[in-house]
Amino acid sequence: MKPYILLAIIIIISLANGASVFKKREPKKKVRYDNYRVFKIKYKSPMQRQSLLDLTKLKQNFSLWHDDGSECNLMVAPSALPLFEERLRLVNATAEMFIANVQDLIDQENEAGTRADATFGWTRYHNLTEIDAWLDTILANHPEVTMGFVLGQSYEGRDIRGLRISYKWGNPGVFIESNIHAREWITSATATWLINELLTSKDESVRELAESHDWYIIPVLNVDGFVYTHETDRLWRKTRQPSLISDCIGVDANRNFDSHWMENGGASSDPCDETYAGPYPLSEPEIKAMSDFISILKHKMNVMLAFHSYSQLLLSPYGHTAEEFPDNYNDLMLVAKAYSDAVNGLPYGTIYKYGSSAGILYPASGATNDWAYNEQDIKISYTIEFRDTGNFGFVLPAAFIKPNAEETLIGIMALLAESKRLGYLEPKYTFDGI
Ligand SMILES: *[C@@H]1O[C@H](CO)[C@@H](O)[C@H](O)[C@H]1NC(C)=O
Ligand SMILES: *[C@@H]1O[C@H](CO)[C@@H](O)[C@H](O)[C@H]1NC(C)=O
Numbered sequence: 358m359k360p361y362i363l364l365a366i367i368i369i370i371s372l373a374n375g376a377s378v379f380k381k382r383e384p385k386k387k388v389r390y391d392n393y394r395v396f397k398i399k400y401k402s403p404m405q406r407q408s409l410l411d412l413t414k415l416k417q418n419f420s421l422w423h424d425d426g427s428e429c430n431l432m433v434a435p436s437a438l439p440l441f442e443e444r445l446r447l448v449n450a451t452a453e454m455f456i457a458n459v460q461d462l463i464d465q466e467n468e469a470g471t472r473a474d475a476t477f478g479w480t481r482y483h484n485l486t487e488i489d490a491w492l493d494t495i496l497a498n499h500p501e502v503t504m505g506f507v508l509g510q511s512y513e514g515r516d517i518r519g520l521r522i523s524y525k526w527g528n529p530g531v532f533i534e535s536n537i538h539a540r541e542w543i544t545s546a547t548a549t550w551l552i553n554e555l556l557t558s559k560d561e562s563v564r565e566l567a568e569s570h571d572w573y574i575i576p577v578l579n580v581d582g583f584v585y586t587h588e589t590d591r592l593w594r595k596t597r598q599p600s601l602i603s604d605c606i607g608v609d610a611n612r613n614f615d616s617h618w619m620e621n622g623g624a625s626s627d628p629c630d631e632t633y634a635g636p637y638p639l640s641e642p643e644i645k646a647m648s649d650f651i652s653i654l655k656h657k658m659n660v661m662l663a664f665h666s667y668s669q670l671l672l673s674p675y676g677h678t679a680e681e682f683p684d685n686y687n688d689l690m691l692v693a694k695a696y697s698d699a700v701n702g703l704p705y706g707t708i709y710k711y712g713s714s715a716g717i718l719y720p721a722s723g724a725t726n727d728w729a730y731n732e733q734d735i736k737i738s739y740t741i742e743f744r745d746t747g748n749f750g751f752v753l754p755a756a757f758i759k760p761n762a763e764e765t766l767i768g769i770m771a772l773l774a775e776s777k778r779l780g781y782l783e784p785k786y787t788f789d790g791i
């Protein structure tokens with residue numbers, strides 16, 4: 358080959374590469390929520406409710422943040438305010454605005470926090486790179502009692518990382534799933550704080566808690582969605598796997614488990630909906646990975662806790678129906694009450710309500726806590742919805758991370774003590790001792 362031809366080829370290749378590198382480095386365009394408002398609307402009738410929820414079919418302009426059957430929280434785009442007001446008049450309902458500008462809240466979310474170059478802490482929210490680096494530090498600093506593991510890979514090929522903490526042989530197992538919903542940042546902030554407490558607290562009751570259970574903690578399950586909330590859209594909820602039948606992206610991972618999947622209107626079959634259950638159960642690689650992992654280790658797991666926000670609720674099975682209740686429902690309520698009472702006993706006085714998912718909220722099928730209970734024989738199984746009850750919603754300022762995490766620790770302590778009293782923490786180890 359003639360040298361000048363080679364040179365030309367090299368130039369063309371490097372130009373092509375240069376272009377693609379440039380494209381990648383271009384700052385990603387972030388979705389903005391300037392002057393988006395969030396309202397609290399109380400229902401008096403199911404017809405009012407339906408009429409208001411119908412607005413969320415206009416996806417660009419309305420987004421449902423919360424619905425418990427007696428009240429909903431609805432985010433409204435500025436251009437859709439006239440339509441919203443007209444609908445309120447039509448159904449004779451009144452709305453109370455609690456966020457005047459969602460973008461302002463997003464901009465201020467980390468304001469109380471230290472600068473980006475400070476060490477990992479709980480005064481601001483961290484991205485996945487920072488959380489992964491912190492996990493490496495934790496593993497390096499506590500090699501005797503920690504073990505890192507990878508659940509599997511996400512759709513975009515990221516590792517879904519977990520941490521096991523075990524101080525001794527024969528402990529009952531507690532599995533904590535966090536950030537299955539991408540925008541619920543308070544959940545991974547709380548999970549990492551909890552890991553740190555379990556490993557470093559000098560408090561006697563925390564030492565007892567840490568050392569008498571085996572902990573399996575996934576700080577960020579929906580890694581792709583989580584990265585997307587940091588880089589592109591703060592309010593993204595779903596996974597990032599494209600659909601074959603629609604331009605809409607992502608599945609509600611907490612509707613994708615293989616247990617009463619898509620039953621009783623507990624999820625949507627529309628890929629554009631926030632509660633899209635996916636084309637089939639376990640279609641999401643993140644959920645398939647979690648399902649495989651737990652299936653192998655289920656004899657070690659006594660307790661499943663799935664961290665969510667927001668609403669301050671402990672939700673037990675069932676999610677797929679409000680007509681039936683699990684066999685040990687009374688025990689599940691006693692254990693939930695112990696959590697709620699303990700949290701309420703702290704100086705913050707925060708109130709957590711409890712009940713079954715379908716009973717207290719609305720049918721939601723294919724969720725982690727139901728699947729763990731129904732299919733994996735984990736009889737103490739809850740979804741925990743963290744702070745708040747409609748002041749900041751998903752965009753909880755970083756100043757609330759520590760109070761929320763302290764409540765979670767005290768709550769879990771009481772939850773496990775009550776579970777033990779009721780006989781649920783007997784080790785489930787099989788004869789082969791695995
Ligand atoms: C809804 O949003 C779209 C896209 O932003 C906009 O073009 C449209 O006018 C909005 N509809 C209403 C009723 O405000
Ligand atoms: C609208 O709501 C108000 C207050 O609840 C009530 O007094 C009034 O009768 C209602 N009007 C209609 C048409 O339902």
Ligand SMILES: *[C@@H]1O[C@H](CO)[C@@H](O)[C@H](O)[C@H]1NC(C)=O
Pocket residue numbers: 473474484485486487587
């Ligand atoms: C994560 O956050 C740190 C600190 O703000 C920043 O330096 C880094 O670029 C971020 N990483 C990614 C992948 O966004």
Ligand SMILES: [Zn+2]
Pocket residue numbers: 538541664665666
């Ligand atoms: Zn959630």
